[in-house]
Amino acid sequence: MKKISYPTVVTIGIFDGVHKGHQKILKRVLDEARKRCLKSVVVTFDPHPVRVLSPGAQIPLLMSLDHRVRLIKKMGVDYCIVKKFTKEFSKLSPEEFIRGLLV
Numbered sequence: 650m651k652k653i654s655y656p657t658v659v660t661i662g663i664f665d666g667v668h669k670g671h672q673k674i675l676k677r678v679l680d681e682a683r684k685r686c687l688k689s690v691v692v693t694f695d696p697h698p699v700r701v702l703s704p705g706a707q708i709p710l711l712m713s714l715d716h717r718v719r720l721i722k723k724m725g726v727d728y729c730i731v732k733k734f735t736k737e738f739s740k741l742s743p744e745e746f747i748r749g750l751l752v
Contacts, residue, residue, distance in 0.1 A: 653728060658682040659690045659751060663697060666711035667720040675724050688727040692750065693717065694734040701734050 658681045664671045675691065682689035699708045712720075714731065721729045732738070732750065741749065 653688065653690065655688060656685075657688045657690045657728075658685070659692060661692045664691065664693055664717055664721060665697070667717060667724075672724065675721065675726060679725055682727070689725070690728045690730060691721050691726050692730045692732060693721075695731050696734055698734050698739065701736060702739060 658678050660674055660678045662671070662674070664675075667675075678689050678691070681687075695714050697708050697710065699706050718729050718731065
């Protein structure tokens with residue numbers, strides 16, 4: 650995963666559909682980043698965590714990963730990072746998650 654070496658404003662989520670609620674979150678990230686002269690970052694996951702943690706579950710996605718990333722970037726986000734979601738990744742403690750992904 651790409652390391653970003655400067656201060657950022659980050660949001661984390663699946664953002665499937667990039668609907669109005671997601672857009673509001675992304676706008677807030679963009680506004681905060683601009684106000685503070687920082688970069689904006691979205692961290693999303695692939696595959697969907699439910700597909701990894703409950704393999705039999707039917708999780709219909711509204712759009713492909715590529716389409717989702719394009720829409721997020723189209724909103725003006727500086728970086729959209731796609732983290733591979735695995736069972737091992739799901740077992741990280743909150744501290745390990747923050748250190749390994751965000752710091």
